[in-house]
Amino acid sequence: MTTRAKLTVYSALATALASLCLTPLLTTKSWITHAFLVIAVVAAAGAGLRRAPLYRWTVPIGQLAVLFVMLLIGFAGAGAAWGGLVPGPNSVSALDRVFGAGLDDIQQYAIPAPPSAGLRLILVSSVGLIAVVVDTIAVTYRRSALAGLPLLALYSVGNGLAGDRGSWIWFGLASAGYLVLLFAEGQDRVSRWGRVFRGTSRGTESTGAVGLGGQQVGILALAVALLLPVFLPHWESGLLRSGSGGTPGKGSGGAVTSLDPLVSLQSEITRPSDGELLRYSLDADVAEQTYLRTGSLDQFDGTNWKLGTGTVLDLPATFPSPEGLRDSSVPQVRGDFTVSDRLEKSWLPLPYPVVSVQLPNRGDWKLDQVTRTVMPTSDKAIKGLRYQVTALDVRPTANDLRTAPQASQDVRDRYTALPADLPAVVAEQARVVTAKASTDYDKAVALAAWFTGPQFRYDTTVTGGTGNSAIVTFLRDKRGFCVHFASTMAAMARTLKIPARVAVGFTPGDAQGANVYAVTGRMYHAWPELYFAGYGWTRFEPTPSRGVQPRYTEQSATPTTAPTRQPTAAAQSSAPAPAPSASKDCDPKLRRMGECGDKDTAAANTGEESWLLSGQVLGTLAAVVALIALLLVPLFWRAALRRRRLGGGRRRPGGDGPGGLTDAQVLAAWDELIDSAWDLGIPPDESRTPRAAARRITETAELDENAAAAAGRLALATERVLYAPSGQVTGPLAADVRTARAGLRATAGRADRARAVLLPPSSAQLWWRISEAVMTARAAAGTRTRRVTDAVTGPVRRVFTRRKRNPES
Structure with a gap:
């Protein structure tokens, strides 16, 4: 591995180890996997850009562009296309909304905060920026010692915010990564001085590595840094620990914990x-x-x-x-x-x-x-x-709720407030569903009945979310879980000027006898609460096959104003009823939750969603196809080049032609033989004559008589073109190339033959050509720039030159 490759790997490792100090900031640690992926991609992008003939200052710019695209793909899925892999026209605005929500979450939550999309975006983007800075300093500009500053900043901020949740382990890991980076650069610096005399016995050589003393100093410094904080006062800190979710507390002696x-x-x-x-x-x-x-x-x-x-x-x-x-x-x-x-x-x-x-x-x-x-x-x-x-x-x-008076104006103003950018489809759908209802109660029952109807399906595989885009997606696909049902019904109720909010908690527990109930993890639930004057906040249940319907939505009552309410309530009561269980011993609560229907029904429901409709599947397939296409570029380029060199007709450089071959055709045939040998493990040697090169290929590959003779004829034809007076070659050189190539493949191993097809070494010429074209373009651009500069500044320079020569004038 080259020194630059080592520095690239070690700088990425140092950033990854330092970023571990941020894990206590959220309640879950799965976001760090995304951060590690960003670090790896940024490092790979830097390695690729540094191999290109580009200015060094363009490398971090390219890495920042790659980081931005990754953030769009990872956090702006609402505006992306092709399964979320290709940012769409609305991706930037979607990313801005997520980032803004993250800034709001910082103000609301204490440590550890819930893993909201906004907070994860802020953490991942911060780690990505540190990765770009460390890679730029340590690898692009070869100043590994200075790379410790951004690493120290990352650790200091993360550990300071974590407060008592911080640990010396994070400092140890970050320091170890930094020391490894320093050792790699130190080894490179020492090796540039050549062999170092150490006064050792004869026969002992220096490997150019950092000496044992340097390693001991590094380990000793790390040990002192880990032990020193034991004798220092602890820094108490937190992520804006005032209030509860941004709620200022009056009369509260301390902050409440964060929770979304x-x-x-x-x-x-x-x-x-x-x-x-x-x-x-x-x-x-x-x-x-x-x-x-x-x-x-x-x-x-x-x-x-x-x-x-x-x-x-x-x-x-x-x-x-x-x-x-x-x-x-x-x-x-x-x-x-x-x-x-x-x-x-x-x-x-x-x-x-x-x-x-x-x-x-x-x-x-x-x-x-x-x-x-x-x-x-x-x-x-x-x-x-x-x-x-x-x-x-x-x-x-x-009937109590149906005849309840209208809520006061301050309640309606507060609990019917909606964002200005709420999609119009929410209010339109609410009006359609409640078209036959005249009171707030009947509208609420109609909404619940619509959600629990057969057109909606309970599905926990749907991406979570309660924002505008999540509501629109839920209304379109009609698939989701209780969070989608509750938040959407509450928003629709507010469009109808019914005060509403979203409650969270648990459905009733399983009966254990003697009025004792047990609540398990399967009973987490969300539901809407609607306000009725005189009775306060009342529960409604819009989630099909989950929870229990309130009795005031099931019982029949004599309608007082609208004759269509009774059928609406009846439809609501019957719609969410689950299919009967195939087993008589199925628990009633499980039957209510739809957990014990017959196997045929479950299989049918599973088959309703085609795997082709899965965004994750489509995104994964797109990524795999793109990767395969990238890996097949050398194969296709090499095959096209061979076809062009050996194709028939006078227009083909390597063709046999009806008459004599041109010099270009002979040289193309010879190049194809050299590249074919290179692909099968015999690299070219430009110091040899064609005849010596053919002999080397024959002996190295142990070609049979026919293949060796074909290679010899190609060498003689090439020498005639290079050294003899002008003359035509009439032999079938394309056939000789194919014969020699067949001989090379016959003596090569299976792995060499596979590599020659999939990743031919001679395809490096494609990269050389691209690099040469870029360098030529750069040189041409530089020449044009100098000409323009000279044309603009030339008159000025001539004026100053004349003044220097004639100071008296």
């Missing part, structure tokens, strides 16, 4: 687990229909749903009255909850609306009084927690 409920929910839904997360008991007769709500997201900015700018307070002994509830003297239910060690980094699961919560350490929890969300101040606060809950048992009827 939808991001966490999507990751759990796409990899469901049967492990028990919590167990609880409720003394209500509707416990089997009670959802456990961890939080509610009431602000939609076109990118995602998130917690609004409410007020975070210390957890009170009694919660304030629920928003919109007219009669607070409704019956109460009580429950005991026990959280397992499997549930971490979650807001507190509670039935809605909760009145009070008894916790062992109330100081570890804060309350958002608007959404009644209880949030922890520590990531581990909920793990193994036991707590008691008192909640209101609000049971409105369908």
